[in-house]
Amino acid sequence: MDELMQVFRQTYLEESFEGLAAMESNLLTLPEGTPDTEVVNTIFRAAHSMKGGAGTFGFSELIHLTHILETLLDEMRSGKRNVTSENREALLQSVDVLRIILDAYQDNQPIDMTPVKAMEQRLEAILNHGAQSLATTSNTNNTATDQPELIGYQIHLSPSDDYFTSGIDLLKLLHELSRIEGAERTHIKARLNEGNPLQVEHCLISFNVVIDGEVELADINEVFEWLDEDSCHISISPIYRNGDSSTGVTVEASTATSGVVVATEAPTALTQQTAVTATAPAATNNGAPRAAVATGEKQESSIRVSISKIDQMVDMVGELVIAQSMLSRFGLLADQLNAPWADELKEGLVDIERHTRAMQESVMSIRMMPISFAFNRMPRIVHDVSAKLEKDIELVMEGENTEVDKTVLEKLTDPLVHIIRNSVDHGIEKPDVREAKGKARKGTVRLSAFHAGGNIVIQIKDDGAGIRLDKVRQKAIDAGILTEHQVITEKENIDLIFHAGFSTADEVTDISGRGVGMDVVRRNIRELGGTIEVQTEQNLGSIFTIRLPLTLAILDGQLAKVGDETYIFPLASIVESVLPAEDNIKSVKGTYLYRLRDVYIPIVRLNTFFNRPVGKTELTQGLLVVVENGDKRFGVFVDSLESQQQVVIKSLDTNYRKVNGISGATIMGDGRVAMILDLTELSHEVE
Amino acid sequence: MENTKQLLTFILNNEVYGVDILRIQEIKDVERCTPIPNTPEWTLGVINLRGSVVPVFDLRKMFFDYESDKGVIIVLRVDNNGKTKVVGIVVDSVSNTEFANLDELQPAPKKDGEAKNVFVEGLVSIDGRMVILTDIDKIDFFRE
Numbered sequence: 001m002d003e004l005m006q007v008f009r010q011t012y013l014e015e016s017f018e019g020l021a022a023m024e025s026n027l028l029t030l031p032e033g034t035p036d037t038e039v040v041n042t043i044f045r046a047a048h049s050m051k052g053g054a055g056t057f058g059f060s061e062l063i064h065l066t067h068i069l070e071t072l073l074d075e076m077r078s079g080k081r082n083v084t085s086e087n088r089e090a091l092l093q094s095v096d097v098l099r100i101i102l103d104a105y106q107d108n109q110p111i112d113m114t115p116v117k118a119m120e121q122r123l124e125a126i127l128n129h130g131a132q133s134l135a136t137t138s139n140t141n142n143t144a145t146d147q148p149e150l151i152g153y154q155i156h157l158s159p160s161d162d163y164f165t166s167g168i169d170l171l172k173l174l175h176e177l178s179r180i181e182g183a184e185r186t187h188i189k190a191r192l193n194e195g196n197p198l199q200v201e202h203c204l205i206s207f208n209v210v211i212d213g214e215v216e217l218a219d220i221n222e223v224f225e226w227l228d229e230d231s232c233h234i235s236i237s238p239i240y241r242n243g244d245s246s247t248g249v250t251v252e253a254s255t256a257t258s259g260v261v262v263a264t265e266a267p268t269a270l271t272q273q274t275a276v277t278a279t280a281p282a283a284t285n286n287g288a289p290r291a292a293v294a295t296g297e298k299q300e301s302s303i304r305v306s307i308s309k310i311d312q313m314v315d316m317v318g319e320l321v322i323a324q325s326m327l328s329r330f331g332l333l334a335d336q337l338n339a340p341w342a343d344e345l346k347e348g349l350v351d352i353e354r355h356t357r358a359m360q361e362s363v364m365s366i367r368m369m370p371i372s373f374a375f376n377r378m379p380r381i382v383h384d385v386s387a388k389l390e391k392d393i394e395l396v397m398e399g400e401n402t403e404v405d406k407t408v409l410e411k412l413t414d415p416l417v418h419i420i421r422n423s424v425d426h427g428i429e430k431p432d433v434r435e436a437k438g439k440a441r442k443g444t445v446r447l448s449a450f451h452a453g454g455n456i457v458i459q460i461k462d463d464g465a466g467i468r469l470d471k472v473r474q475k476a477i478d479a480g481i482l483t484e485h486q487v488i489t490e491k492e493n494i495d496l497i498f499h500a501g502f503s504t505a506d507e508v509t510d511i512s513g514r515g516v517g518m519d520v521v522r523r524n525i526r527e528l529g530g531t532i533e534v535q536t537e538q539n540l541g542s543i544f545t546i547r548l549p550l551t552l553a554i555l556d557g558q559l560a561k562v563g564d565e566t567y568i569f570p571l572a573s574i575v576e577s578v579l580p581a582e583d584n585i586k587s588v589k590g591t592y593l594y595r596l597r598d599v600y601i602p603i604v605r606l607n608t609f610f611n612r613p614v615g616k617t618e619l620t621q622g623l624l625v626v627v628e629n630g631d632k633r634f635g636v637f638v639d640s641l642e643s644q645q646q647v648v649i650k651s652l653d654t655n656y657r658k659v660n661g662i663s664g665a666t667i668m669g670d671g672r673v674a675m676i677l678d679l680t681e682l683s684h685e686v687e
Numbered sequence: 688m689e690n691t692k693q694l695l696t697f698i699l700n701n702e703v704y705g706v707d708i709l710r711i712q713e714i715k716d717v718e719r720c721t722p723i724p725n726t727p728e729w730t731l732g733v734i735n736l737r738g739s740v741v742p743v744f745d746l747r748k749m750f751f752d753y754e755s756d757k758g759v760i761i762v763l764r765v766d767n768n769g770k771t772k773v774v775g776i777v778v779d780s781v782s783n784t785e786f787a788n789l790d791e792l793q794p795a796p797k798k799d800g801e802a803k804n805v806f807v808e809g810l811v812s813i814d815g816r817m818v819i820l821t822d823i824d825k826i827d828f829f830r831e
Contacts (some may be wrong), residue, residue, distance in 0.1 A: 319738055424732070565722065593719030647791055652723070655772045656742040657829045659723055665733060665740045673721040673733045 005057075011304065012053040013106050019046035021376055024095050024501045028379045032083050040077040041092075041284065047073060050098070061331040062101050062191035068123045069094055075127075080262050087126050092380075094119050100628050104238060149241040153220060157195075157211040159232040163203035166231040170207075176223045177209055179512070186211035210239070212431040279533055286647050310366050318554065318648035324356045325645055325669035360554060367407075371449045371458070372400035374413045385424045392431050392441055395543060404456050408528055408548055412458075415521040419460045419544050420445065422517065427464030427542055437539060440462065442472055453528075455572075458546040469493045476501065494534045498522045529663065531680060543627070555649055556678065557666070559642035560625065562606045564612025566674040567638070573679050575626045575633065577641060580619045591686070594624060601626065602686035605637045606677075607686060608659060617637050634686050636677075645669075649676060690789040696818055697778045698763065700751040705787060705818045706809070712762040714781055727830070734775065735768075736762065742785060743775035744828050750802045756778065767823045774828055787811040787818065795819060 023046045027041050051066035053059075069091070075081040097119045104111040123580040126625040143190035156176070159170065178186040187210040191264050198204065211220070217236070224234055259520050270606070331349045386393040428434075428443035435441055446461040476482040476496045488496075496502060499520045518640065531546035584595040592603040603624065607615040616622040616639050647666035652659055663678035694705035720732030720743050729748035733740050743760055760775040780821050792809040805827075808820040 190748045612724060650740045652740065655740060655774060660725060662724065667738065671735050673735050
């Protein structure tokens with residue numbers, strides 16, 4: 001019984017932490033004024049389930065506070081109380097206090113009641129001021145009825161039958177719509193025109209687009225500027241709060257069974273700022289509890305599994321991949337023997353290979369989580385820090401559904417927090433300063449994630465002051481990192497910020513600027529096998545770009561031979577491979593370059609780089625593997641290429657140490673170990 | 688027999704050495720290793736030990752300046768800055784398991800400049816034979 005209770009208790013705590021996260025994110029989006037009932041309801045439900053469970057486990061400290069919270073939220077959702085910055089702030093802080101309480105339960109520690117009591121008093125004080133708030137409520141209600149609030153636009157697009165001859169990509173226009181300034185959400189519904197006989201060249205689809213948010217009509221018209229009225233009929237109508245069209249839309253969106261939901265097709269393209277209304281099951285991303293809570297949609301059922309069990313499975317699948325590649329050699333052997341059972345054996349082997357790969361993919365996908373788990377912390381941080389520094393900052397997040405490995409996710413959060421804090425603290429200027437520079441008073445920090453070429457790319461972009469390179473240089477000289485007259489490139493100048501013990505904040509604040517920042521950020525990212533780059537432009541802002549490998553455990557590899565040694569290239573980095581022609585080889589001061597379609601690329605010889613007395617020396621005798629790493633392209637000289645196969649990455653660190661140019665090792669089908677190349681380190685060779 | 692330790696004894700450069708048997712994981716025939724680039728020549732490379740990648744070091748090249756085709760790999764656990772790592776060391780042969788009385792440990796006569804001094808802990812007499820007790824953790828296998 002006790003053990004069972006323990007399990008339930010743990011589940012309750014985990015759910016409560018999730019509830020807190022949901023409360024927090026919803027509170028941050030809660031606009032001031034008349035409460036948005038749906039949002040308040042979500043917050044209320046989270047608080048309510050927390051209170052309900054607390055009773056079962058005898059968490060009395062929690063019950064009292066959540067009870068007061070409930071009363072306050074109830075008044076809001078029944079319209080008796082407005083949302084003011086004061087009570088929203090109080091609600092946000094009560095989330096913090098609840099977190100302290102839950103943390104204490106989790107660690108079986110006694111609870112420090114001082115903040116809890118203070119919070120209770122503060123909430124009660126707000127509750128007692130009910131009458132005053134009521135007066136303002138009626139006031140705003142009046143203005144609301146006088147002037148209906150515009151909350152978006154509905155656009156109907158019906159292309160003519162011969163639309164395709166106009167040559168304008170309609171999908172592009174639809175994407176454009178979702179990027180209009182102020183657009184919070186875009187619902188796109190496509191409908192097949194009935195009655196027309198199906199003909200390939202005819203466009204038989206019409207679209208209904210609903211844009212939520214404060215958008216300008218002019219911006220919408222601009223999107224359709226090039227569209228000829230004859231080729232496509234457009235009608236745009238505004239939607240007002242509580243207006244007919246708005247209710248119509250919600251019904252449509254939730255019961256869209258007849259229409260085709262375009263959004264499910266290309267999640268990477270559309271997730272950018274476009275909250276896709278998930279009507280098709282394919283769009284419901286696994287493991288996105290926040291989104292599900294927020295929209296109150298039907299959740300897919302799920303179970304909680306400890307990460308160690310999954311890791312065990314990942315390990316086992318890894319061994320299976322090795323065993324499978326070991327077996328697959330026998331297929332070839334059987335062919336050579338002309339065995340009568342060769343075909344059957346090969347068929348079976350192909351099946352095994354396919355299933356192993358499928359199994360591996362699904363196991364890996366269990367470990368994948370949407371990056372929103374890391375992003376979710378950021379709105380609160382930007383909110384708190386910008387309030388403290390009296391800055392006006394908007395945080396825009398894009399691609400929150402991009403999936404990353406859980407290990408990556410965990411190690412990513414701290415570096416992200418650090419960079420965001422830096423952007424808010426050092427990057428974005430105070431509103432007055434911005435105005436003087438001719439910029440909008442409100443600064444923007446844009447946090448986006450997307451996939452690109454076998455990598456996950458995360459960008460943090462701000463439109464602030466940019467990094468003062470001269471100042472960075474001076475600090476570096478003061479700190480003894482650089483000598484007075486040393487000449488460095490702009491890139492090296494920027495990279496100084498990653499030097500240990502470096503901080504450019506004029507005064508050390510408690511937000512950032514303790515000088516233990518960016519070097520730790522870079523180290524963390526490197527540990528994950530990733531890179532970080534910075535671009536900056538005076539008064540225009542800075543962009544931090546983080547590139548990370550998709551997964552840490554398994555790699556699609558290209559085997560290459562140097563003498564009798566096998567090395568493995570990450571397949572995703574290979575651009576092409578060429579047989580070097582004598583005429584295209586140039587030697588400049590001992591470095592060899594190769595002319596590849598009028599572009600010279602440097603050559604790295606693996607045997608020279610690794611000091612191995614093996615392999616071919618004459619470039620024309622071997623093969624040049626052209627690889628791309630970051631923004632660098634270079635050729636790696638090997639004897640020959642072998643097969644491609646999936647390899648399980650084993651760290652050399654486990655029993656040895658990091659070796660330059662090697663990112664890890666793997667075990668091949670014949671049981672031997674082969675080295676996996678670290679192209680980032682190889683690329684330093686040709687700098 | 689209070690302060691005793693069970694040792695695995697092995698032969699290296701015609702001398703008998705002993706190492707704490709609790710560290711030993713297994714003993715293997717010498718096999719072909721995959722070389723690790725840019726490492727000292729006594730680092731033979733890595734082998735696949737049932738799915739783990741384990742580095743192998745030739746103690747004869749490392750400390751006694753000779754090479755031999757014969758030999759065995761002793762796979763054992765070493766401590767590297769608080770982290771346990773599994774490594775293989777190549778010796779001429781393995782001889783026996785024996786109990787040594789550590790109370791009788793004598794300081795080893797050390798000749799200046801001998802490379803092996805780093806890992807020699809002392810001498811113990813077992814059945815009238817001298818065994819050189821080793822402290823494997825003192826060997827820096829991982830240097831560049």
